[in-house]
Amino acid sequence: MSKSELVEPVIGLIGGSGLYDIDGLEDKEWRTVETPWGLPSDQLMFGRLDGVRCVFLPRHGRGHPIPPSRLNYRANIAAMKMSGVTDIVSLSAVGSLKEELPPGHFVIVDQFIDRTVWREKSFFDTGCVAHISMADPLCARIGDVLEEQAKKLGLEATRGGTYLVMEGPQFSTRAESELYRSWGCSVIGMTNMPEASLAREAEICYATVAMVTDYDCWHTEHDNVTVESVVKIMQGNSARAKALVKAVIPALGQPRDLCSAGCDRALEYALITAPEARDPALLTKLKAIAGRVL
C-alpha cells in the first residue's frame, strides 16, 4: 500500500447505559444523519480528539428513551458508515457471569452467543443475499490497542470472554443465568448483537469494552441486578471508560494499512445473488453500507 492509499481512520464510539456523552472532543457538533433504514437512536456527535476524527452515538439516545429490542441497529451502524467511520469502539454495561469478573472490571470480549429473537439482523434481504463470516466477531486489531492502553492506565481488564446477548428488557431468571454460566460465558448484556454483525456487514472494524456493573442473579453473596445497582456502578465505570477512550483514539487514529484482522473486507466473498437476480431498489439502499462491492 502506498502512503496515499493508507486508511485515515475515523473512530466511532457507541456509548451504552450511563454513557451519553464523551469528554474532550474538540469542534463538537451534533448532527442528524438519516439512513436508508431510517433514523439512528439520536443525532451523532462529530468532533476531534488529538486531531483524530471521531463520531459518537448514545446507543439508547440521550436520556435513554429506547429499550434494547427497539433500537434501530441498522440505522445506527449505517449512520456510522455514512459518516466515514472505519473503527467502532462499543462501550456497554454488562452483568458478570464469573466470580473473577467483579463490578468495575472491564472485559475486552472476543465472542458472542446471540439469544435475541426480535431484531432485524441484516442489511441484506430478498434481492441481494450475503453471508459474512462471524467466526471471530470482534476486531482483534482494535482489541490489541484496547488491551495495551488499559494495561498502561492500570485498569482491571481482561482480554477475551464471551458476551451472552439476551433479548430483555427483563433481566434473566436464575436458571438462565446458571445456564449461561454452564456454557462458559463471561458477561451478559442486551445490545451487542446484531450491532456487531451489522458492523461486520458494513465492513467496519468493531470491538467491545464490556464494563461489569453487577453479578446478574446467580451470586449467593451479591444482590440480584437492578437498574439502581447498574447506574451506581456505571458512574465509576464511565470515568474509567472515558480515560480509556482518550488513550485509544490517538493510537487507533494513525493512518494505517487495511485491517490486519480483515474486518474491512468482510463482504469480499459474501454475496451469493447473481447480478441479474438482484433487486435494484435494495441495491440502492445497500450502496450506503456496501458500495465497495456493489
Ligand SMILES: CSC[C@H]1O[C@H](OP(=O)(O)O)[C@H](O)[C@@H]1O
Ligand atoms: C440499564 S441496565 C440494562 C441495559 O444496559 C446495557 O446496555 P448497553 O449495552 O447499551 O450499555 C444492557 O445491555 C441493557 O440494555
Ligand SMILES: Nc1ncnc2[nH]cnc12
Ligand atoms: N445483569 C445484566 N443482564 C443484562 N444486561 C445487563 N446490563 C448490565 N447488567 C446486566
